[in-house]
Amino acid sequence: MTPVLDLAGIFVFALSGALQGVHKKLDVIGMAVLAFFTSVGGGVIRDLFIGVQPAAFRDAGYLLVPVAATVIAFFWHPQVERAMPGVLVFDAAGLGLFCAVGTTKAMYFGLAPVHAVFLGVCTAVGGGVIRDILSGEMPTLLYDRQLYAVPAMLGSTAMAVLYTLGVRGFVATLSSAVLAFAFRILAMRYGWRAPLARGMN
Template sequence: MTGLLDLAGIFVFAISGALAGVRRRLDVVGMAVLAEITALGGGILRDVVIGATPPVAFTNMGYVLVPLAATVIAFFWHPRVERVLGPIMVFDAAGLGLFCAVGTQKALDAGLSPVHATLLGVITAVGGGVLRDILSAEIPALLYDRQLYALPALLGSTAMAIAYVLDSHGFIPTLTAAVLAFTFRILAMRYGWRAPLARGVSER
């Protein structure tokens, strides 16, 4: 079941990457590159860290085909996708939630401590988005967490680690942690919640 959640996270992150390509007026190749790197970047880094090599992205054909399918959907129906299912940031928030939970669980299953697994879950969640922003010539949201990007991932990863320590495993705790991170991220965007600036630094 975790595999299905992983593929779901790959799909929504891939959609966000492909839509970013549309917004930047890239051709279909550029859209596919952004979709693949957004969907797989964080997971590849996670697998390398825990020693799961070659990374699953290079051994499971579905991990490559799902972002390509997302690219096709965005290429032909991007106005409808954004109108019916929400803008790019909603997909990004969904991917963030799914990846922080799944990434933390995989790290815990690999034997990492809850603290280190939480950190790796955050890296899994934000890694693809950072690469997408860099390739799109935008400042990565992680570097100016003014709309709370890393903190929702940290919340979801922490919840996943706590559930694991309490011997709660499987689909329900993973999905709960993902929804928790997703909800926090959406609320932060909706109500303009911001991470604090350094003392004495004023808003521009």
């Protein structure tokens, strides 16, 4: 992932974290904490599993972008809320990019494809899990009724298959990201939901 795309994805996820802080009536520090962990938490989890220093602790952009998102949400959250359909599209794009790149990095460091898929999904949804826990909500990952983790799993699996077949680089990343993005958009458009246990509504 190029730095620009990386930071764009971080910004969108940070914005969702900061807005969660607004909904929970947190102060600006609480908003910033949610913004930071929502945007970089998944990547930190991935890097710790791999055994490398998290990129979030090496580049100032990973801190400054969540701060910028917090400022925007703090002053202009009503306007951002009204623009949420557009934000959700960018969020879906970030989901696709993060799952593909997370899987690629895991395989580059020698993990088996199945483990790489797991870390790809962690990269994409891990920040949201941390956000929900910190804000006192049940993580949406545990009841994926809006099909958020499923697209990430699909994109990560595609990336792992392509990487194994020797198809790597921009084409593989873009293809996997677009697959996850498209599935997420279709799920939002048509209201697709993950099934509940038999007999449960």
